[in-house]
Amino acid sequence: MDETLEIDTGVRRPKKNKRKKQPITWRVIKNQNQLIWMSVPLMLYIILFAYVPVWGWTMAFQNYRPAKSFGEQEWVGLKQFKFLFTDDNFIRVLRNTLAMGVINLILGFVTAIVLALLLNEIKKVFWKRTVQTISYLPHFLSWIIVTGIVATSLSINDGIVNIVLMKLHLIKEPILWLSEGKYFWGIVGASHVWKEVGWNTIIYLAAIASIDPALYEAAEIDGANRYKKMMHVTLPGIKATIVILMIMSIGHVLEAGFEVQYLLGNGLVVDWAETIDIFVLKYGLAQGNYSLATAGGIFKTVVSVTLLLMANGISKRLGEERLL
Amino acid sequence: MGGKSKVTFKYSLVALLTLSFALSGCGGGNDKNAAATDKAKETAATDSASSNTGGKIEPFKVSAFIGVAGQQPTPDNKIYKKIKEETGASFDMEFLAGDINQKLGVMIAGQDYPDLMTGSTKLTAAGAYIPLEDLIEEHAPNLKAHYADYWNMMKDPNDGHIYILPNYGVYNGKVNSSWYSGPAFWIQKAVLKEFNYPKVKTLDQYFDLIEQYKAKYPKIDGSPTIGFEILNYDWKNWGLFNAPQHLIGHPNDGGVVVKDGVAEVFANKDYAKKYYQKLNEMNEKGIIDKETFVQNYDQYMAKLSSGTVLGMFDQHWNFNAAEDSLTTQNKIERTYVGLPLVYDESTKDHYRDLAVLNLNNGFGISINAKDPVKIIKLLDTLMDEKWQKLFSWGVEGEDYIVENGRFMRTQEQRDNAADATWQLANKAKSLFEYLPKTEGSYSDGNSTDAAAQPEEYKAGLKPYDKEVLDAYGFNSYVDFFSDPPPNPVYYPAWSIDLIEGSDAKIASTKLNELQTKFLPKAILAKPAEFDSVWTDYTEQIEKANVKAYEDKINEQIKWRIENWSK
Numbered sequence: 001m002d003e004t005l006e007i008d009t010g011v012r013r014p015k016k017n018k019r020k021k022q023p024i025t026w027r028v029i030k031n032q033n034q035l036i037w038m039s040v041p042l043m044l045y046i047i048l049f050a051y052v053p054v055w056g057w058t059m060a061f062q063n064y065r066p067a068k069s070f071g072e073q074e075w076v077g078l079k080q081f082k083f084l085f086t087d088d089n090f091i092r093v094l095r096n097t098l099a100m101g102v103i104n105l106i107l108g109f110v111t112a113i114v115l116a117l118l119l120n121e122i123k124k125v126f127w128k129r130t131v132q133t134i135s136y137l138p139h140f141l142s143w144i145i146v147t148g149i150v151a152t153s154l155s156i157n158d159g160i161v162n163i164v165l166m167k168l169h170l171i172k173e174p175i176l177w178l179s180e181g182k183y184f185w186g187i188v189g190a191s192h193v194w195k196e197v198g199w200n201t202i203i204y205l206a207a208i209a210s211i212d213p214a215l216y217e218a219a220e221i222d223g224a225n226r227y228k229k230m231m232h233v234t235l236p237g238i239k240a241t242i243v244i245l246m247i248m249s250i251g252h253v254l255e256a257g258f259e260v261q262y263l264l265g266n267g268l269v270v271d272w273a274e275t276i277d278i279f280v281l282k283y284g285l286a287q288g289n290y291s292l293a294t295a296g297g298i299f300k301t302v303v304s305v306t307l308l309l310m311a312n313g314i315s316k317r318l319g320e321e322r323l324l
Numbered sequence: 325m326g327g328k329s330k331v332t333f334k335y336s337l338v339a340l341l342t343l344s345f346a347l348s349g350c351g352g353g354n355d356k357n358a359a360a361t362d363k364a365k366e367t368a369a370t371d372s373a374s375s376n377t378g379g380k381i382e383p384f385k386v387s388a389f390i391g392v393a394g395q396q397p398t399p400d401n402k403i404y405k406k407i408k409e410e411t412g413a414s415f416d417m418e419f420l421a422g423d424i425n426q427k428l429g430v431m432i433a434g435q436d437y438p439d440l441m442t443g444s445t446k447l448t449a450a451g452a453y454i455p456l457e458d459l460i461e462e463h464a465p466n467l468k469a470h471y472a473d474y475w476n477m478m479k480d481p482n483d484g485h486i487y488i489l490p491n492y493g494v495y496n497g498k499v500n501s502s503w504y505s506g507p508a509f510w511i512q513k514a515v516l517k518e519f520n521y522p523k524v525k526t527l528d529q530y531f532d533l534i535e536q537y538k539a540k541y542p543k544i545d546g547s548p549t550i551g552f553e554i555l556n557y558d559w560k561n562w563g564l565f566n567a568p569q570h571l572i573g574h575p576n577d578g579g580v581v582v583k584d585g586v587a588e589v590f591a592n593k594d595y596a597k598k599y600y601q602k603l604n605e606m607n608e609k610g611i612i613d614k615e616t617f618v619q620n621y622d623q624y625m626a627k628l629s630s631g632t633v634l635g636m637f638d639q640h641w642n643f644n645a646a647e648d649s650l651t652t653q654n655k656i657e658r659t660y661v662g663l664p665l666v667y668d669e670s671t672k673d674h675y676r677d678l679a680v681l682n683l684n685n686g687f688g689i690s691i692n693a694k695d696p697v698k699i700i701k702l703l704d705t706l707m708d709e710k711w712q713k714l715f716s717w718g719v720e721g722e723d724y725i726v727e728n729g730r731f732m733r734t735q736e737q738r739d740n741a742a743d744a745t746w747q748l749a750n751k752a753k754s755l756f757e758y759l760p761k762t763e764g765s766y767s768d769g770n771s772t773d774a775a776a777q778p779e780e781y782k783a784g785l786k787p788y789d790k791e792v793l794d795a796y797g798f799n800s801y802v803d804f805f806s807d808p809p810p811n812p813v814y815y816p817a818w819s820i821d822l823i824e825g826s827d828a829k830i831a832s833t834k835l836n837e838l839q840t841k842f843l844p845k846a847i848l849a850k851p852a853e854f855d856s857v858w859t860d861y862t863e864q865i866e867k868a869n870v871k872a873y874e875d876k877i878n879e880q881i882k883w884r885i886e887n888w889s890k
Contacts, residue, residue: 066432066450151623156614157548178618179848266618267556267840268848282833286425288446288824290433 060294080295089279096185097275100261101253103189109249111197113242116204117230132205135198143195143259150191150264154178178264181272188260203245204238211237243321251308254300276300381412386699387438388687389431394419394754403714403752413702415755437690439699442758443488445684445821448480453688454696455485463697464704470494470760474681477888481821481880489703489760491686493679496772497765502781502800503773504640507566507576508662508675511635513792516661521795525669527571527599531606534634538611544632544658551611553636554603554847555624556840560642564843567637568596570664573671575808578818579832580877585885587817587877589870591839592862598667603847604854617844631658648742656788664805676805679763683819687758706759709766715756716772723750730779731770738784741774814884817877827869828876834868 029036060081063074084090115135122128138146153160154177162174177183215233224232258277265273276296284293312324396417397404408414418438420427425446431437432450441447460467467489471478474494478486509530515537516522524530531552538551556564569581572595580587590596606612613619613627627633628646631653636643640662647659664673687703689696705711717724717731723741724733733741740746747753762772771777781800785793798804822829842861849857 066435148622151618151620155623176614176618263620267842267844268617270837270841281425282837283830285429287829287833288449290429 057294057298059291060298062291064291064294066290076291080289080292081299083283083292084295084299087279087283089274092271093274093276093279096261096272097254097256097277100185100188100256100275103185104192104256105249105253107189107193108196108200109242109246111193112200113204113238115197116201116208116238117234119201119205120208120234121226121230132198132201136202137198138195139199141195143257144263146191146195147260147263150187151178154187178266179268181269184264184269184272187264188257191260191264192257204241207238207241208234240321243315244323247308247311247315247323250311251304253307254304381410383408383412383414384695384698385414385416386440386702387416387418388440388755388758389418389438389442390420390754390758391424391442391444392420395748397752397754398749401748401752402719402750404755406714407706407711407752411702411705417754419754435692437692439690439693440687441690443490443683443685443688446824447688447690448487448684448821449824452690453487454691454693455487456489456689456700457486459689459696459700460486464700464707466704466707467700467760470707470762477681477683479887481883481887482823488684488688489686490682491758491760492763493681494760494762495679495764496762497767497769499679499764500771500776500778501802502778503775504662504676504802504805505644506675506677507562507570507637507639508805509567509635509637509665510640510643510660510662512631512633512658513661513788514657515634516792517657521792524663525666527602527665527667530635530663530665531602531611535606535609535611537634545630547630547632550613550627550633551635552603552606552616553613553624553627553633554616555619555621555636555638555642556617556844557619557621557624560621561836561840563636563638565591565839568593568599570673570675571595571599571667573666573674575674575677575816576818577816579835580817580874582812582814582817582881585812585814585881587874587881589835589865589874591835592865595667597858600843600846600858601854604849604851607847608851612847617848629653631655635660651742651786656786661792661801662804673806674808676802676808677815678808678811680811680816680819684821685758686760703760707762709762712762712772713766715752715759715761717774718750724774729768729770731774731777732780732783733774813888814881817881820877820880822873822876826876827872831869831871831873835865835870835873838864838868 058070061075061077063076063079065073119128119132122131141149154162156162156174156176159174161177162171165171166174177187211234215237216229219229219233254276256275258275258281261273261275262278262281265278276299280293280296283289284291284296309324312322316322396419404415416438424444428444428446432446432452435452437447437452441452447453460471471489471494474490475486478488478490480487509527511524511530511533515533516524518537518540519533522529522533524533534551538549541549543549554563555561565579566576569575569577569590572581574581577587579589579591581590581593582588603612613633615623619627625643625646628636628643629649631650643660650656650658662675664675666673689699693699706715713720718741720726723737724731725737726732740750765771771780774780778799793799793801796804822832838861842857842864846854846857846861
């Protein structure tokens, strides 16, 4: 999602003005025909892989049975949605998804920006690189390994977390972290941070690198110290990047994840651990009820798009950068 | 002008090509399948004639999906090489990686099936298997004879076709058994020895022993002793759920207890409450592992392998690997004895049952198989006693020896057979697991399973095991259990297919969910709070429409009684 994104905020406004001056006429199309042709494969790609699958949404309104053709499927209207929304668990599951999504979003942002700012202050390239490399390596581990590490470090026998807390005399007895619902969201958030913080930092570092050094010099001449430069030059310099990434991430709030919760969850914390994805897996895929799984997917998409548009709108009101 | 139009032409060509490539990638899946099955039928008809008469071995490939995680055999595996030399068949096996439901979902959605697939009700429901009854009748005399007594049972209750060849449960000749693979309350041999081999019949006696031993030895090899372990992870949840039915002297029927042909869910009954209350009491005393409900299967196995766990309720095959590890570490005293516990001594234990046909398991042939006849013929050939011996015992002289007509192993061969790396090069274990097989004994009287050959079992016993068995006056650990009475026709209820997506299945999922959530809570609660958690739990179960689940089971029990009775 945010790995390769490169935002060049400078280009946006002039282009808009140009468009106003030059309405799209046949001549423009003719002039730019190479460009248009070049975009055709990409358009096809998008149509094929982003729009054609939307056809599969029809499944949500059927009692879909694989191996039968489209015409043979039984149409059931909104039955799957009804099952989804009327199930006792749904509110709980939605709450968990939203909560963990928001926690991941905020924690992810704050930690990544802070780490980027701190890394930027390191002047020795060797150390900067070392810290950066170490912090983004966990990104390449799969969740199954990460949850294994998490479960082991939270264990009451020889778990590093309990050992450290005991040595610091913060707790008297080892705590069974994974058995208490109230800790679960925190554990998930912390695991996310550990895994992704270094990776998320990369884009901010790139944005920081593009800030004009003259600004720093000017600030210095005006007597700004390190901290002030960070607050008044670096942060405003990457504001556009932060806002755009924020808008995009808000669209993914319902993607709180599946693996972490599934792999770390257990009967004792199920009330806090079950997300929409797990619910859909249990009552959809695991039951061979693909229609319900699709209905769950549609619900998530609709909510995500709404959130995205809302964030974009608010951003527009506030006169900030926008995505759309 | 010319130059410009040439450019335009070039671009449109590129675009056209892109479009055609992109479009050729999708669509047409169903037609292709239909065509493939048609073609399969045609070639099958012609092929069967030619391959019989020719006598020449034509090499062919069979792709197989194994529904559990496993390791690929080595490329020069002894058994697969022999199969290839003599029948021409080579296997291309795909093992499960990740979640089975997810994998099956993807397979079904893409109609992407290998030739052979291990049994699954999901695949049956998706119409992924071809009916086998006619193929067997025509081309597979060995299989036909093998399954003769079980023919009706193998039929799918929904449409009466046979889709899957069950891999276990068809017995021939004398059935020796010296290894119990089923559920029991397990206890370390060292605990029994410590208290001079007492007879343990009831749950109270069992926990009493564990409590005393733990008090006496708070540490084993430097680690704290764990009294009792309960695994409740993913689908391996019987360690928590199933014990109550056994404690009242009932065999394993899964989630229900069947009395006089009527099934009822037992999760919320008083005799279940009694068990969980006992566990609650034990937890208060610190006997139960604190981490027991947050651990996954690997952590559980690691704990058992360390030898610090005194007891647990489980199925033997589920923790077999941990016992192997203990044996390798030469900690025989830390391996386990299975005990058929009941609530009170007047109840007769019924843990051990007569083997039943392993429905919904084994191999089925998929609709994508190009040549079902060839495959069924191959399976039929492999059913031959010569092949069965090769699969089970190995190569004579190399993997076993024959003394006076009896199969035996030398110590080296025994060690080899237990060595996982050796197995990959010398056994076709994962394939044989799912093939139809002879169980019991061969026509020459030897056991089909080395572990069940009485002489071999005796010879392979460690001195420690001899001591334990002698103390009780038993021949093998199976003797701890009462002899099983004949199975009712419908038995076992756990093999009933609830039909994907039906109300019964949803109710059973709900029930499962409630048990996973509330039982740990009840066990870990303060004893004074146990009752309120239990009430909460039973109320939730009442809301969960378990009636639908019971009704489906009862309907199928009736169906089985009508259709399976001879």
